[in-house]
Amino acid sequence: MKENITENHLESKRFLMLFILIGAIIAFYIFRLFQYQLIEGKAYMEQAEDNRMLEISDPSQRGIIYDRNGYVLARNIPSYNVVVTPADLPDDEGATQKIYRELSEVIDIPVSKGNVEEAAKTFKPCETDIGIEEIVYIALTNWPYDSTAIVCDVPKEIAMIVSEKGNDWPGISIEVNSIREYPTGNMTSEIIGFLGPIPAALEEYYTDLGFVSGRDKVGYAGIENTMQDVLSGTNGQRIVEVASGGEIIRNIEEPIDPIPGSDIYLTIDTRLQSVAREALIGEMEFWNRQAGKTLSSNGVVIAINPQTGEVLSLVSYPNFENNRMSQIIPGYYYEQLSKDESRPLFNHAISAEHPPGSVFKLSAALGVLNEGVVTPDYQVDDPGKIIITQKYYINDPGSEKSFVCHLETGHGMVDFLHGISNSCNVYFYKVTGGYKDQVEGNGLGIWRLGEYARALGYGEITGIELPGEENGLIPDPTWKRLNLGENWATGDTYIAAVGQGYVLATPIQVLNSIATIANGGRLMDLSLIKEIVSSEGAVTKSFTPSVRWDITKDPVIEKFNDNIPTGEIVTVQPWVIELAKEGMRMVVTEGTSSAQFEGDTTLSAGKTGTAEYCDNFAQEMGLCGEGIGTWPAHAWYVGYAPYDVPEIAVVAFVYNGTEGSTFCAPIVRKVINAYFEFKAIDAANNNP
Numbered sequence: 001m002k003e004n005i006t007e008n009h010l011e012s013k014r015f016l017m018l019f020i021l022i023g024a025i026i027a028f029y030i031f032r033l034f035q036y037q038l039i040e041g042k043a044y045m046e047q048a049e050d051n052r053m054l055e056i057s058d059p060s061q062r063g064i065i066y067d068r069n070g071y072v073l074a075r076n077i078p079s080y081n082v083v084v085t086p087a088d089l090p091d092d093e094g095a096t097q098k099i100y101r102e103l104s105e106v107i108d109i110p111v112s113k114g115n116v117e118e119a120a121k122t123f124k125p126c127e128t129d130i131g132i133e134e135i136v137y138i139a140l141t142n143w144p145y146d147s148t149a150i151v152c153d154v155p156k157e158i159a160m161i162v163s164e165k166g167n168d169w170p171g172i173s174i175e176v177n178s179i180r181e182y183p184t185g186n187m188t189s190e191i192i193g194f195l196g197p198i199p200a201a202l203e204e205y206y207t208d209l210g211f212v213s214g215r216d217k218v219g220y221a222g223i224e225n226t227m228q229d230v231l232s233g234t235n236g237q238r239i240v241e242v243a244s245g246g247e248i249i250r251n252i253e254e255p256i257d258p259i260p261g262s263d264i265y266l267t268i269d270t271r272l273q274s275v276a277r278e279a280l281i282g283e284m285e286f287w288n289r290q291a292g293k294t295l296s297s298n299g300v301v302i303a304i305n306p307q308t309g310e311v312l313s314l315v316s317y318p319n320f321e322n323n324r325m326s327q328i329i330p331g332y333y334y335e336q337l338s339k340d341e342s343r344p345l346f347n348h349a350i351s352a353e354h355p356p357g358s359v360f361k362l363s364a365a366l367g368v369l370n371e372g373v374v375t376p377d378y379q380v381d382d383p384g385k386i387i388i389t390q391k392y393y394i395n396d397p398g399s400e401k402s403f404v405c406h407l408e409t410g411h412g413m414v415d416f417l418h419g420i421s422n423s424c425n426v427y428f429y430k431v432t433g434g435y436k437d438q439v440e441g442n443g444l445g446i447w448r449l450g451e452y453a454r455a456l457g458y459g460e461i462t463g464i465e466l467p468g469e470e471n472g473l474i475p476d477p478t479w480k481r482l483n484l485g486e487n488w489a490t491g492d493t494y495i496a497a498v499g500q501g502y503v504l505a506t507p508i509q510v511l512n513s514i515a516t517i518a519n520g521g522r523l524m525d526l527s528l529i530k531e532i533v534s535s536e537g538a539v540t541k542s543f544t545p546s547v548r549w550d551i552t553k554d555p556v557i558e559k560f561n562d563n564i565p566t567g568e569i570v571t572v573q574p575w576v577i578e579l580a581k582e583g584m585r586m587v588v589t590e591g592t593s594s595a596q597f598e599g600d601t602t603l604s605a606g607k608t609g610t611a612e613y614c615d616n617f618a619q620e621m622g623l624c625g626e627g628i629g630t631w632p633a634h635a636w637y638v639g640y641a642p643y644d645v646p647e648i649a650v651v652a653f654v655y656n657g658t659e660g661s662t663f664c665a666p667i668v669r670k671v672i673n674a675y676f677e678f679k680a681i682d683a684a685n686n687n688p
Helices: 002-039 041-052 093-107 116-121 132-142 156-164 200-208 222-226 228-232 270-291 331-339 357-370 416-421 425-433 445-455 477-484 490-497 507-518 574-589 616-620 665-686
Strands: 053-058 072-084 148-154 172-181 195-197 217-219 236-242 248-251 263-266 299-304 311-317 380-382 385-390 399-404 412-414 522-524 529-533 539-542 547-550 557-561 564-570 605-612 633-641 648-654
Touching: 072 132, 072 156, 093 132, 093 148, 093 156, 132 148, 148 156, 148 172, 156 172, 217 222, 217 228, 222 228, 270 299, 270 311, 270 648, 270 665, 299 507, 299 665, 357 416, 357 425, 357 445, 357 507, 357 574, 357 605, 357 633, 380 425, 385 425, 385 490, 399 425, 399 490, 416 425, 416 574, 425 445, 425 490, 445 490, 445 557, 507 522, 507 574, 507 605, 507 633, 507 648, 574 605, 605 665, 633 665, 648 665
Parallel strands: none
Antiparallel strands: 053 236, 072 148, 072 172, 195 217, 236 248, 263 529, 299 311, 299 648, 380 412, 385 399, 522 547, 529 539, 557 564, 605 633, 633 648
């Protein structure tokens, strides 16, 4: 009897505990329901509302780039992608497999390659080499209601076949995207650049501007990069209601239409660009054949209007084919470009810093006359070689150092004009650094030389609308102490006078310096932008010539006494500039490039340059001798025409080109001649 009572008691306790547990569970759910519905209901309602709504960005159309004559340099063309929307595929596995097989025959993509897990790890639409089944599986698992590319940029004919099969192949369709096409390709790629995906480092910046990472592209080089904000336009926006699976039901708000980017007209003349490029390549190939080896495969040609600063052509060779970057940037091609020692991704016209050689002599030429170091008629003796006592400080006993002229026998007695026309090194050594009783004191000196060089635009960027421009180097004793930990040597001034030693300049700086003299002392701001036109057709910006300064009027040259700045500002006398121009005219008529310009009818003037160098590449190739005079040399030539009222100025630079007059002067002559031929053709067409 007691046992029954005990068992009943225990069973009652079990039931009680069970009821308590059930009650606790019910109470817990009631509490959670109360919490979800009343306490946190508002937050969950907002979250549900957010899940119901989706913000969609509609891409804008990128602006078109034209040359100065309206020739298209960059435009948008349709690209046809074959895409799949997994949610729209048939439920019948057999029907789906039939679609896969038929589609595979049309687009030449296998139905399956297996290994779905591995494919999913690296999957990128348009880039992954996997089968149709794997692509569908990845898309079905992650975004069943969104379209995913199976193959990109198919020919229009294939796109039409797939479109015609729309009723038979549910879930398979054609998506039309806009991609960039560059009709002139590598002829202008160093100017135009190319597009690429938004870099991870700038994702937040572009996202804040309304761009979509993974879809939208931005400029990676050239005008596409620097004028990104103008060309890109503004994406549109739609707020839509979506089902739980992601299917779009309707627009919730009035859509905001995308705003197309503005069109840009460049100052470039594509015809002249083509001539400049072909002249450069042709001249290099000719001299490479003559030498029986590759002397050079790297060069620059730039042409500008010296009166306005408009850039008419800009060639950096070698460059790249930007059409190969239109859909994606192929990894293998980018790696190939990156490893090329000629650096085709590097814009040599604005970013390469080289010793300018004898074209730099015009800086000293202006200085020695303007400062009264010598008079135009004063003659110094050029025996072909001089020996100086090189010192590093005042009480240094010094050591002998020799400096030679490019003409071994020398030029004899040389005055200002013949110093320029014959590119006489010894003349400029003596007038810039001083020499015994022939040129009193220390000549022009390094400090004043630097002032006149900077007045011509050396040592700072031109501001051209291209990324990566470098500012070159105009050295002085302070720079050398800070950067090399050495005192300035006597010979440093001599060698700087002829554009060697530590002096560095970009090709575009060299051109602008000579153009400044040709333009009567007015240094122009250079520009590639002729006009910007909005999507509505309104001109929002037109090119206007901008004078940075006029060295005959503006205070840009500080006067020095005994290498000490006086605070006094001097300008360049107009007669000094006229004499410098006369010296450059004599270069063509009787000087270092007279043979190359024989019979010239454009009345051009110019300056040759041969600049010795010993960079890392030359050292690796064993090209450098024991010192200056035994090193390899770059070739330079700058010319402009007509001599009296210049319309065009051109620089040609060839890496390891050996000699400026033979290698580069013919290139410049071809470009100048082409300019006047095109001018005559245009005049005839405008006045039939």
